[in-house]
Amino acid sequence: MKFFIDTANLDQIREAQALGVLDGVTTNPSLMAKEGITGRNNILKHYVDICDIVEGDVSAEVISTDFEGMIKEGEELVDLHEQIVVKVPMIKDGVKALKYFSDKGIRTNCTLVFSVGQALLAAKAGATYVSPFIGRLDDISTDGLNLIAEIRHVYDNYAFETQILAASVRHTMHVIDCAKLGADVMTGPLSSIEGLLKHPLTDIGLAKFLADYKKGN
DSSP states (O other): OEEEEEOOOHHHHHHHHHHTOOOEEEOOHHHHHHTTOOSHHHHHHHHHHHHHHOSSEEEEEOOOOSHHHHHHHHHHHHTTOTTEEEEEESSHHHHHHHHHHHHTTOOEEEEEEOSHHHHHHHHHTTOSEEEEBHHHHHHTTOOHHHHHHHHHHHHHHHTOOOEEEEBSOOSHHHHHHHHHHTOSEEEEOHHHHHGGGOOHHHHHHHHHHHHHHHHTO
């Protein structure tokens, strides 16, 4: 499973990259605003800054909701850097844009997916990635992980090449469960990745090893 970090914070991206397990980055207008990145030119520059840190795919989101606007923005985004993947919302014109970009050989990430039907449409339209938002489903008492399992089943039935990118990951168990269910990618905060490092027996064992070493010196 690929590990993406969902942020616009350059320091966190550098930290995840230094860990040696980072495969890409996802971000969105809300995450940009959280870091104080506003204005079209500043946002575009920030995407390039992110691409300069990581080696993998960087999802850059269009903000238009009409077909023509999405195409114009998407083509502008892919011209920024070869690592850019155009992030398109799951709406009617978004599906049309996915097909357009796919025919042009432009990689895409279909975002704001909350059902198997939406994921099926995205795959049919040729999306590179589909992003089911599991955390937001959990927030409304719906099993987000079950959606990952259902999409995996449907995609395997028809050998779709679209990758399942589990989004809105909130914590470490989400990461583990998505891996068990066969998600191709997960994207979440740095804490969800670093949480995989932690186990009390590791801490206890290391402390004992160090204590025993000191006894002999």
